[in-house]
Amino acid sequence: MSIDKELREELRQVADSMHCPPDLHGRVSQSHQHYVNKKRGRSPMKKRVIAGIIAAVILIPSAVFASSYLADAIFGSVKTIEQHGGSQEDYNEMEEMIQAAKSKLTEEEFEEFMDLFKQMVQLKLKMTDEKGIKHMDKLTKEEQQHFEQLLPMLAPFFEKINGTAKP
Known part of the structure; x- marks a missing residue:
């Protein structure tokens, strides 16, 4: 077995033998959930609005110049x-x-x-x-x-x- 696999196995065994208090597990879970909700709520909408504005600024003038002439x-x-x-x-x-x-x-x-x-x-x-x-x-x-x-x-x-x- 390679040294990486041996080290990984040893760390897994030590982690299994450790017991964290239920209080700590609840706080970590709550903190993670708060982080996920905060990240999910704000950024995507702002990014979409900004991307839409940029697309309109670029596409509208290019559409005018690219339109075909009737002549x-x-x-x-x-x-x-x-x-x-x-x-x-x-x-x-x-x-x-x-x-x-x-x-x-x-x-x-x-x-x-x-x-x-x-x-x-x-x-x-x-x-x-x-x-x-x-x-x-x-x-x-x-x-x-x-x-x-x-x-x-x-x-x-x-x-x-x-x-x-x-x-």
Whole structure:
């Protein structure tokens, strides 16, 4: 047997032969119970509240920055508009206009607006070069006709968005 096991066995035998008074056993038990109740009652609630506040402080701003842009549904990304002579400011203006449309149009109107607007933007991107100059001749005859049909279809939506619609 190793020395650790021998020592442990010897200490166990000595502890078994000792008798503690019932008074001492009661006081130790009461002190332990008081310690457990005191520890259980105060800390976890404070820790949870503090953790909740910290999580809110971190998550709310990151959620705002991580939210997707509605303009991404049309362009795909800022790089697409930059390849056609646009800038980050142009992209942000487009996003603001789409956000205004979402707030001012009904859900059905907004879906129809986004579909028509996406078609128009795709045609504009197709006819615009990297310097931002529009060349109508890059479109086929059918695409040119479709582009000209889209403008009057989108006009009522733009009037509502800009607040110039007649009641």
